[in-house]
Amino acid sequence: MSFLEISGLYVDVGGFELSGIGVKAEKGDYLALIGPTGSGKSLLLETIIGFYTPEKGRIILEGRDITDLPPDMRQISIVYQDHMLFPHMDVFENIAYALRKKLRDKKQIEAEVKQIAGVLGIDELLYRKPGTLSGGEKQRAALARSLVVRPKLLLLDEPFSALDARTKERLREMLKKAIIGYSTTVLHVTHDFEDVWALANHVVVIRKGEVMQAGDPESVFRRPSPDFVAEFLGTNMLKGKVKALEGKLTVVETESLEIYSSDPAVPGEEVAVSIRPEEIILARGAVESSARNILKGKVSGIFKKEHTVMAEVQIGDAEIKAVVTPTSCEMLDLQQGKEIYAVFKASNTRIIR
Ligand SMILES: Nc1ncnc2c1ncn2[C@@H]1O[C@H](COP(=O)(O)OP(=O)(O)OP(=O)(O)O)[C@@H](O)[C@H]1O
Ligand SMILES: [Mg+2]
Incomplete structure (x- = not known):
């Protein structure tokens, strides 16, 4: 059995459905989830975290069936395009927030916050309010807040899409280091194929709520299934x-x-x-x-x-x-x-x- 096993997942939100999604990942895998706009990528992440209940299908994480667990019991974190930090708390408090529910020892909380802040290069920003940070700094704070609780699975919904190319590159490097350090398994939704090449060891292409192709980036990009996937990935196919x-x-x-x-x-x-x-x-x-x-x-x-x-x-x-x-x-x-x-x-x- 794989570390993450999603099988036969059906979710109906009225007018759109995920129909029979299957995704597998091993511990430490970095999965990129790509597909056209409106194909159900965000809906899939929100079902995995528990905001939607599937009609059919199972989600198994580290051998445990989490399909019916409430979101906060799943040990899954999510980061969105918009950082969603609490504006009235400084960066330290934002990062420590979820950790306080897990740990009591103040020293330990401080050590954990400082450790992840160091990895993501925001140690100098811990006592600033989110409103005073740049876009890239806010996203690093959001990543720190998600990683500090050491989730079993980290979900990323286009976390870099509002950033410029240079900032994206730096953040990819920092994220890479952080997820290795925290041995996290990641499912990353993106429209940027650079993210796939730089970060992922596995890529899943979805369209209209269905998986069209999955595999390592090299094989998916070079051997796309004909028509839709080839077209979507921009791979030239000469018959x-x-x-x-x-x-x-x-x-x-x-x-x-x-x-x-x-x-x-x-x-x-x-x-x-x-x-x-x-x-x-x-x-x-x-x-x-x-x-x-x-x-x-x-x-x-x-x-x-x-x-x-x-x-x-x-x-x-x-x-x-x-x-x-x-x-x-x-x-x-x-x-x-x-x-x-x-x-x-x-x-x-x-x-x-
Ligand atoms: N709660 C909901 N109620 C009704 N329809 C919904 C709901 N959530 C999503 N949808 C619809 O499901 C489809 C898939 O939405 P989703 O947000 O998952 O797309 P996406 O692949 O993330 O697209 P994008 O790349 O633009 O973010 C869309 O047509 C959307 O309007
Ligand atoms: Mg989306």
Whole structure:
């Protein structure tokens, strides 16, 4: 039996339901829960913590069935996007609040608060009121308050989404240290795939209240189930047929392209080749490169995000998405209709059957 076992969970909130959710985690696992807006991620967390009662299904935590326990008996903590600190208490009191129900010894309470404050780098802020803190500091205080009671399970509902990229990065590092130190098991809802890569050893993709795919990030992102998960994760999927083997490489022929992959396959097989958008380099010419795939196409779309640019390139009958930095977008002078080469290694592609 796993440390956390959620099985066959049905929750109906009128107009929306979680239908038959199953999630497993071992002690110390870091699960990322991703899915489109309105897919039931927050509802799942709130059911796990006990704010909703499932019609069917069980939640087992460390061998104990907690499905019918009140929230405060479950030894589960939650941190939201909005810190929800008590405004009239200083940071110390906020962190100590739940601990006082568990411990009587003042010295011990103080030691525990100071320990977690040290790990999360807020020891200098303990006697300030939440209103005087920055967004990142408030979230660290909220994390400290949740971790200080040493929960069996820590639930995070987009705790970093209101923070800037630099602050997010620092907080991820601190969170990582803290959860290792407190040997916590985490279920983290996020829209930011960076969180998945930086923190999680397991990822669960949900859609309309159902689990679509689960596994380690590498396999889910590189071998997404076709259609929804691939589309949602932005993984390029090129469908074709294995044409031939050339040495150690497999040549896959799509309607108008030939793609080289280092994955083995048998000629004649119908397959899809996946390639992550971060692993495609865009170049103005057919550059000298060790990458086997150098495909000529035309820019068909440019989408500027906070720190990256997503470029769509029409190559033959396929549209390939590539992520570039704003600097290289400028240097390449990417514009709709412009001729461009997409370059990627055979070793970065996966053949999916
Ligand atoms: N108490 C409730 N009563 C009725 N409908 C609800 C309730 N809670 C959630 N819902 C509905 O259930 C669906 C899933 O909501 P949920 O908040 O879990 O989505 P989410 O995946 O967390 O989305 P987001 O990424 O935007 O936070 C939504 O359509 C929401 O309106
Ligand atoms: Mg939500």
